[in-house]
Amino acid sequence: MSKALVFAALHVAGDPLILYNAWDVGSARAVAGAGAKAIATGSWSVAAAQGFDDGEAFPLELALAGAARISGAVSLPVTIDFEGGYAVEPEDVAANVARLAATGAVGCNFEDQIVGENSLHPIPVQVSRIAAARVGAGTDFFINARTDIFLQAAQNTHDKAMVDTAIKRAAAYAAAGASGFFAPGLADAKLIAQLCDAVELPVNIMAFPGVPSTSALADAGVSRISYGPGPYRSAMKSIETDAQAVFAWR
Numbered sequence: 001m002s003k004a005l006v007f008a009a010l011h012v013a014g015d016p017l018i019l020y021n022a023w024d025v026g027s028a029r030a031v032a033g034a035g036a037k038a039i040a041t042g043s044w045s046v047a048a049a050q051g052f053d054d055g056e057a058f059p060l061e062l063a064l065a066g067a068a069r070i071s072g073a074v075s076l077p078v079t080i081d082f083e084g085g086y087a088v089e090p091e092d093v094a095a096n097v098a099r100l101a102a103t104g105a106v107g108c109n110f111e112d113q114i115v116g117e118n119s120l121h122p123i124p125v126q127v128s129r130i131a132a133a134r135v136g137a138g139t140d141f142f143i144n145a146r147t148d149i150f151l152q153a154a155q156n157t158h159d160k161a162m163v164d165t166a167i168k169r170a171a172a173y174a175a176a177g178a179s180g181f182f183a184p185g186l187a188d189a190k191l192i193a194q195l196c197d198a199v200e201l202p203v204n205i206m207a208f209p210g211v212p213s214t215s216a217l218a219d220a221g222v223s224r225i226s227y228g229p230g231p232y233r234s235a236m237k238s239i240e241t242d243a244q245a246v247f248a249w250r
Contacts, residue, residue, distance in 0.1 A: 003106045004106040004107065007077035008142055008179060011180060012223055013222070014219070014221060015218060016222045017225070018225050020034070020227050021040050021081075021226055022042075023046045023231075023232050024046070024069075024070070027231070027232075028074050038077045041080050042081050042231075045228075045229050045232035046066060049232065050062065056115050060086045064100060064103055067080045079105060080100060082096075084114075084115045085110055090131070094135050095136060097136040106142060107179070108143060109144045110143055111182075112147050113151075119152075120149070120152075126172075127172050131176045142179040144204060145170070145174075145180065146181075147169050148185070149165060151184055155188075158185075158187075160194065162191075166183055166186075180204055181199050181204065182224075183195060183203065193219075196223075204225070205217055207226070
């Protein structure tokens with residue numbers, strides 16, 4: 001079985017795939033050594049580690065080179081946070097995702113946010129972009145279709161109507177060829193369960209303070225839990241704390 005199919009099979013509702021996001025070869029190897037079943041990057045972390053802002057400010061050529069280095073350095077399946085595909089037009093998305101697949105990565109996150117704006121691509125536009133990504137990536141590549149509905153709204157405003165909107169997008173994205181559905185920012189256990197019950201794709205939730213525990217997310221039907229920029233921030237804080245102790249030797 002190919003790595004891509006192995007990766008897809010790890011997405012099980014109630015027994016979620018845990019992705020502790022890495023940002024370079026060193027962190028990917030550390031996560032692999034801890035017992036990971038797959039490696040995922042986070043775009044914010046990858047960019048920050050190289051001195052760039054998130055939002056495709058990290059150059060495409062560097063993103064592809066980093067994906068190739070990580071994919072070649074670990075034996076596990078690797079999925080890359082590819083933001084908005086570094087393009088708007090479907091034909092450009094297809095070309096860029098094809099290049100990503102050629103690095104050895106077996107999947108990617110692909111978001112519906114208009115990069116640089118606090119708004120989403122209309123469903124028909126995003127559907128055409130996902131369909132193009134599928135053409136570029138091939139049949140087995142895992143396209144984790146991300147919606148930024150919940151990230152663009154305060155948590156105390158998240159409600160069933162918002163979930164219904166996400167469900168509508170998930171259905172459209174599935175029909176266009178998406179392999180999974182990612183709803184970062186959603187933290188309410190009841191709403192997460194409603195989303196999982198209604199979406200045919202494996203549902204990915206991002207872990208951060210305030211999100212239900214892994215066991216609670218499993219009970220809600222989540223198939224994949226990722227950690228976004230959390231691991232990078234934790235690592236940098238640890239380095240800062242250690243450095244402060246070293247400098248305070250007097």
